Amino acid sequence: MKASSKPAPDSFRDTAGRVWSLKQTVSTLKRVRTVLNIDLMMIDEGEPPLSTRLYTDPMLIAEVVFQCLAPQMETAGISVDDFLLSCDGGSACQMRDAFFAGLTDFFRQWGRPEMADAIDKTIETVNCTCALAQAQLLLDDPNTLATEALEIAQSRRRRRTRPNAGKLSTERPGPLESIPAP
Numbered sequence: 349m350k351a352s353s354k355p356a357p358d359s360f361r362d363t364a365g366r367v368w369s370l371k372q373t374v375s376t377l378k379r380v381r382t383v384l385n386i387d388l389m390m391i392d393e394g395e396p397p398l399s400t401r402l403y404t405d406p407m408l409i410a411e412v413v414f415q416c417l418a419p420q421m422e423t424a425g426i427s428v429d430d431f432l433l434s435c436d437g438g439s440a441c442q443m444r445d446a447f448f449a450g451l452t453d454f455f456r457q458w459g460r461p462e463m464a465d466a467i468d469k470t471i472e473t474v475n476c477t478c479a480l481a482q483a484q485l486l487l488d489d490p491n492t493l494a495t496e497a498l499e500i501a502q503s504r505r506r507r508r509t510r511p512n513a514g515k516l517s518t519e520r521p522g523p524l525e526s527i528p529a530p
Contacts, residue, residue, distance in 0.1 A: 358450035360442035
């Protein structure tokens with residue numbers, strides 16, 4: 349493949365210009381399950397679901413992708429460290445997208461479109477949540493946010509240093525005999 353051409357949807361290019369294919373097979377799913385104890389066939393299980401954890405955790409997706417690519421890396425003579433060093437933020441994002449493209453394609457070909465749909469819905473939900481959070485940050489005035497954060501921190505500190513400050517006691521002291529004699 350030419351260095352300037354765009355990789356297939358289930359492939360990505362690392363910063364060294366190498367193109368990696370993440371077309372999923374039964375063999376890759378088995379390798380991931382055996383080595384990492386992560387069952388990609390249960391992609392919508394867990395709390396949060398495995399698909400969400402994979403989509404939002406760059407270290408987890410890198411571990412899974414490394415197992416998917418192990419035969420290609422062995423053939424190319426690439427070590428784990430060399431691979432990880434060639435994955436900056438942009439290529440890691442492409443890697444994640446290629447992984448999910450390969451996995452959804454596998455599920456659709458296997459006749460399990462609901463699993464592919466669950467992945468697509470996870471991706472849509474995470475992306476919408478991130479966009480909403482970013483929009484909220486852009487709408488909020490940084491000075492107001494800083495002032496509110498400072499007030500909250502000061503309030504917490506006051507409560508820690510004077511737990512009963514500002515509270516009137518409504519309890520009567522116990523009888524004198526409850527005080528031990530010297």
